[in-house]
Amino acid sequence: MPSNNSRSTTRTQQREVEKKFIPAVKTIANHLHNTGRITDDFAGYKTFAGGYTDPMGREWQIHAVAVCQKKDFIKKDVVIPMITKGKFKIWLKGFIKHVIDTIYK
Numbered sequence: 701m702p703s704n705n706s707r708s709t710t711r712t713q714q715r716e717v718e719k720k721f722i723p724a725v726k727t728i729a730n731h732l733h734n735t736g737r738i739t740d741d742f743a744g745y746k747t748f749a750g751g752y753t754d755p756m757g758r759e760w761q762i763h764a765v766a767v768c769q770k771k772d773f774i775k776k777d778v779v780i781p782m783i784t785k786g787k788f789k790i791w792l793k794g795f796i797k798h799v800i801d802t803i804y805k
Contacts, residue, residue, distance in 0.1 A: 713752075717762060720750025724764035732766055744768045 724747050731745050744767035752760045767773065774780055 713755075717750070717752055720752070720762060721764060724749030724762075728764050728766045738768070742768065743772060 727747055728745050744765065746763055746765045749762040749764045752762060754760060
């Protein structure tokens with residue numbers, strides 16, 4: 701079994717991601733300064749910021765996001781995991797079915 705250190709990112713790997721992310725932030729900043737009037741359904745901008753393969757072999761696509769709707773805001777220094785809604789709905793339906801079946805046994 702690999703040690704815990706082999707799973708964590710090294711400073712070199714962190715710098716690699718930063719180098720890909722900084723140009724994407726500059727691109728979004730340029731769009732923010734050039735944005736005029738917007739509609740109510742406009743949520744913001746999202747752009748590609750590179751790719752990365754972690755030590756576990758998973759491929760990641762890095763995005764830079766700027767949002768202008770308060771419902772999409774997050775607190776400072778918070779990382780929120782993204783979960784596919786479809787998988788959560790299927791899990792929730794299965795859980796509810798299990799609870800109902802248990803109640804009516």
